[in-house]
Amino acid sequence: MFYDNNPAKINRFTKPHFFQGEDKAILLIHGYTGSPREMLWLGTQLHKAGYTVSIPRLPGHGTNKEDFIATSWKDWLRRVYDEYLDLSEAYQTVYVGGLSMGGVLTALLAAKFQPEKIFLCAPAFMAADSRIKLTPYLKYFIQTIPTEGKTFYKEPEYYDCVKDYCNYDYVGKAADLYKLQKMAIQQLPNIRSKVITVLSKSDQSVPFKEKELIDRLLKAPNEYVILEESSHIVTDDVERELVAQRIIDFLNR
Template sequence: MNLLTLPENIKATTVSQPIFLKGTSEEAILLIHGFTGIPLDMAYVAHQLNAAGFTVSVPRLPGHGTSSEDFLRSTWRDWLRKVIDTYLDLSGIYKKVYVAGLSMGGLLTLILASIFHPPKIATIAGAIIINDWRIKLTPILSVFLKQLPKKQPQQKYDNPELEYLSKEYWSYNWPPQGKQLYKLMKIARKNLKKVSSDILILASENDKTVPLKAAHYIYHNVSSEKRKIIVFKKSGHVMTNDIEKEKVALELIKWFKN
């Protein structure tokens, strides 16, 4: 799609701004948000990791946190290029760089790890498999449909920027962008055997988007010598910003510290 036709007044909302927190050690962590998500989804975990001494970077993926029009112009290549660039920037400054990602961010973490082999990584509700069977139809659906209203009502937000993002992103399914996500799923699966980094796999039994079998699929198909699964009971899909976010942050700190 033509980026030159974007509205000149487009901007990233305040709540969508990337996060960068300078730490006290020579270790950094790249945190990657999910599909239609924003860096705010990772903010709690980012601050907890930073308090433990790590420098933390949470980039805003292209097309996210701006508008649906911008979103529809982004592709899986844009998203992967952004995390690669951020990883390379951090690697030029810090002795060790670790990577963790939520949902689609988990896919990007796995793909990045198959290329650069960071010492440690973590996937959080990594979307190697998802419950919505329609994802396989998105290459066809995307030819005819750009967006489909979701049947279930979306959460209402007091923050006007979050309410705006809800109307722009979260109130619809996006076949063209689902096609991009599906491509990342296939790339991640194809390259799992190339992942040799120590890996922590976090999942939740209450996740309605990514089934628990996705965590076990990752566990059994990576080549990592050190691998660990931790299953939570109460969290929804966005585990980094849900009822057990304190425990999620603690497990990540323990993983990257030890």
């Protein structure tokens, strides 16, 4: 039996969310080291537009570093598949959207299940930090690297909950992200869903040149929302109203 001296806890900032709406549902997928909080504002706007919205918490996220390290890319992808299948059983139509790694997971789901429409928000098919390519080898020697600490949110309660994710770089988990990136890039040509992609020129985590990769590999119909000022969390930054409205317009067509 496994005993954890630092049991995982979830507070109001990192819990999953579900908003009951009409017979069309939307699955929203948060990013690497993130939580459902990243998608909450967008989710509320989609719910106001009449959609049922599900924002699950990916395994190992929004709890603590021990919980995070114990999970892998397989757990994250399986959680997304399961939630999509559950929603598909209950709702006539299910759309899918994701932020960052959530966009990568959305692409993998789309290649497998071909939902009618998907939206990719700052999808992390590429990373600004090229060292991620070394993580599949470095993970055998080191698991975590302390950092100065960073978070996109200012609320003390939220930071207390996610500080484990902000204060360390997780080499083994970054290798999992890199694995997903490579898988998704390989699957981009197989997506037949209609797509809208949100990219920001001010994103410091995903390079804007990723657009060239998407243009080259994605064969499905795709339209862009190009932002000028937003950082990586495009779903909850200074241009979030534009992001939400463009996604709603896309889904309503």
